[in-house]
Amino acid sequence: MTTTTVLVTGATGFVGSRLVPALLDEGHDVRAMTRRPGEYDGPGTPVGADVTDPDSLAEALEGVDVAVYLVHSLDRDDFEAEDAEAARTFGRQAAAAGVRQIVYLGGLGAEDGDLSPHLRSRREVERLLAEAGTPVTVLRAAIVVGHGGISWEITRQLVKNLPAMVVPRWADTRTQPIALDDVIRYLVGVVGREEAFGRTFEIGGSEVLTYRRMLEVASEVMHGEAVPVVAVPVFTPRLSSYWLSFVTDIDATTGRNLIDSMGTEVVVTDHSIRDLLPFEPLSYEESVRRALEAGGR
Numbered sequence: 001m002t003t004t005t006v007l008v009t010g011a012t013g014f015v016g017s018r019l020v021p022a023l024l025d026e027g028h029d030v031r032a033m034t035r036r037p038g039e040y041d042g043p044g045t046p047v048g049a050d051v052t053d054p055d056s057l058a059e060a061l062e063g064v065d066v067a068v069y070l071v072h073s074l075d076r077d078d079f080e081a082e083d084a085e086a087a088r089t090f091g092r093q094a095a096a097a098g099v100r101q102i103v104y105l106g107g108l109g110a111e112d113g114d115l116s117p118h119l120r121s122r123r124e125v126e127r128l129l130a131e132a133g134t135p136v137t138v139l140r141a142a143i144v145v146g147h148g149g150i151s152w153e154i155t156r157q158l159v160k161n162l163p164a165m166v167v168p169r170w171a172d173t174r175t176q177p178i179a180l181d182d183v184i185r186y187l188v189g190v191v192g193r194e195e196a197f198g199r200t201f202e203i204g205g206s207e208v209l210t211y212r213r214m215l216e217v218a219s220e221v222m223h224g225e226a227v228p229v230v231a232v233p234v235f236t237p238r239l240s241s242y243w244l245s246f247v248t249d250i251d252a253t254t255g256r257n258l259i260d261s262m263g264t265e266v267v268v269t270d271h272s273i274r275d276l277l278p279f280e281p282l283s284y285e286e287s288v289r290r291a292l293e294a295g296g297r
Contacts, residue, residue: 095132146180176204
């Protein structure tokens with residue numbers, strides 16, 4: 001069996017730190033890309049590079065077969081322009097290095113829908129990564145439920161800190177959360193798979209829920225009963241972000257960029273990933289249990 005060399009960007013992040021060991025378990029040669037390789041103490045071979053620096057990327061991508069792109073920003077107001085430039089630079093350097101496949105974790109949302117700036121940026125990144133000619137495999141997901149994820153931390157801290165909640169109207173928007181374990185399984189499953197080259201797949205958990213129901217289920221798992229949740233129409237995205245930053249430790253800019261997306265229904269409509277990777281995703285309740293166990297509750 002020929003060894004595949006895989007570069008994982010964002011190797012110290014929420015998804016990347018779980019993906020690197022999973023790829024190693026599958027027998028891949030894994031390079032963990034970070035801006036501070038001297039401080040990296042995880043598995044794989046650390047390589048120093050920055051997605052905005054073409055020269056550093058050229059060195060990191062030399063000899064790489066598959067690159068997994070897990071970079072995006074939410075903690076600044078100009079994230080769209082920054083993410084676009086990073087994706088364009090990475091795509092060009094990957095093509096120049098002869099990378100056979102880029103794998104990208106993007107966001108769900110109907111193509112003809114009114115996408116938020118966050119989701120619109122994810123779609124632009126998909127396009128820019130492929131612009132120089134390297135085949136891109138896109139996995140589009142909604143909320144990823146796992147310890148260390150921003151969306152999960154918002155849910156966990158709200159349920160932990162509030163005995164009852166008055167929430168914005170986006171609480172009744174439908175979404176399809178997915179367990180981090182299942183995201184890793186899908187990412188590992190498409191790496192190096194020629195049937196996945198140049199294709200976009202939608203991935204989700206086993207249930208479609210509203211954000212309100214997600215809060216209730218998390219409360220039932222954490223406290224044995226559902227926290228009362230009442231949705232009201234008066235919260236603007238800005239007010240909602242201030243509310244989140246007051247009740248949780250999520251900063252207002254990140255909160256606002258996420259909340260802008262919560263009015264958009266993000267549900268799987270294309271199930272073709274099941275033909276390539278036929279397994280049953282975890283329920284939301286089990287996803288919550290695993291996230292809590294990983295974080296020590």
